[in-house]
Amino acid sequence: MQIKPLPATSSAPPGAAPDWTVAQDWKGYTREEHATWDLLFDRQAAMLPGRVTPAFLKGLEVLRLSRRGIPDFAELSQRLHALTGWSVVAVPGLVPEAVFFEHLAQRRFVAGRFIRRADQLDYLQEPDVFHDVFGHVPLLADPVFADYMQAYGEGGLRSLRLGALDKLARLYWYTVEFGLIREGGALRLYGAGIVSSYGESVYALDDPSPHRIGFDLRRVMRTRYRIDDYQQNYFVIDSFEDLLHQTRDADFAPLYAQLESLADIESGTMVPGDAVITLGTQAHARARSGLH
Ligand code: PHE
Numbered sequence: 104m105q106i107k108p109l110p111a112t113s114s115a116p117p118g119a120a121p122d123w124t125v126a127q128d129w130k131g132y133t134r135e136e137h138a139t140w141d142l143l144f145d146r147q148a149a150m151l152p153g154r155v156t157p158a159f160l161k162g163l164e165v166l167r168l169s170r171r172g173i174p175d176f177a178e179l180s181q182r183l184h185a186l187t188g189w190s191v192v193a194v195p196g197l198v199p200e201a202v203f204f205e206h207l208a209q210r211r212f213v214a215g216r217f218i219r220r221a222d223q224l225d226y227l228q229e230p231d232v233f234h235d236v237f238g239h240v241p242l243l244a245d246p247v248f249a250d251y252m253q254a255y256g257e258g259g260l261r262s263l264r265l266g267a268l269d270k271l272a273r274l275y276w277y278t279v280e281f282g283l284i285r286e287g288g289a290l291r292l293y294g295a296g297i298v299s300s301y302g303e304s305v306y307a308l309d310d311p312s313p314h315r316i317g318f319d320l321r322r323v324m325r326t327r328y329r330i331d332d333y334q335q336n337y338f339v340i341d342s343f344e345d346l347l348h349q350t351r352d353a354d355f356a357p358l359y360a361q362l363e364s365l366a367d368i369e370s371g372t373m374v375p376g377d378a379v380i381t382l383g384t385q386a387h388a389r390a391r392s393g394l395h
């Protein structure tokens with residue numbers, strides 16, 4: 104799931120509950136839809152060992168996500184709930200931020216129920232069930248990451264009251280969606296937007312183009328991101344514990360106030376003080392924009 108502005112006043116669509124949830128209707132999936140899941144699953148499961156944080160692989164295993172077909176949310180939630188108190192609920196598509204944050208704060212992860220068409224395996228605009236479940240749910244079985252996501256939901260509600268959602272949304276983007284972690288000296292993937300993408304799973308770790316920069320909370324909250332292509336910079340955390348402590352245990356109100364007077368940092372630019380892990384060539388972004 105991603106954070107994208109929707110009119111705050113919009114109420115749940117017809118057929119959805121007031122909290123925007125709908126039934127997954129697992130029995131309604133076609134054979135082709137289950138086959139699309141299997142194809143995406145097999146492709147990522149073959150590539151990720153050695154590239155993704157072991158906590159993610161452990162999550163796949165303890166949640167038995169390798170069983171064939173699109174997971175049944177009710178059954179998945181039962182397993183997940185027993186481990187960390189989280190559950191997975193279905194929504195018709197993107198939901199307003201306040202609704203999304205409220206669910207996270209209650210340890211409910213909202214997931215799209217639809218799956219991409221077989222001719223859209225590599226690119227889609229709205230998060231589908233593969234991105235949401237394969238990408239996000241395994242780490243919700245990790246107790247520390249599970250606490251981070253709940254705290255993020257509470258922080259999200261607070262950011263709305265403080266008028267600072269744009270800053271906090273960048274933290275989600277550069278951790279939950281596109282985060283890297285350094286473990287035993289090696290970089291590994293953990294962001295859901297990366298691990299659910301065939302192309303970006305390789306690019307984020309191996310391509311010489313993007314900058315890879317040590318995580319710094321203020322830096323991240325000042326940095327713009329792109330939604331139309333691979334990222335031009337990734338931020339690397341040292342551990343989920345460290346991420347949790349730097350975010351949950353800090354009061355963001357004074358930080359938001361300071362950031363108000365600081366300029367945004369464009370994607371793909373380095374700034375003084377950056378803990379450079381790899382200085383990217385930015386060749387990918389340059390080629391895409393037609394400049395050489
Ligand atoms: N501590 C943050 C605040 O004071 C909330 C937060 C927690 C944000 C965890 C992100 C992640 O608003």
Ligand code: CO
Pocket residue numbers: 104105230234235238239280295296
């Ligand atoms: Co997502």
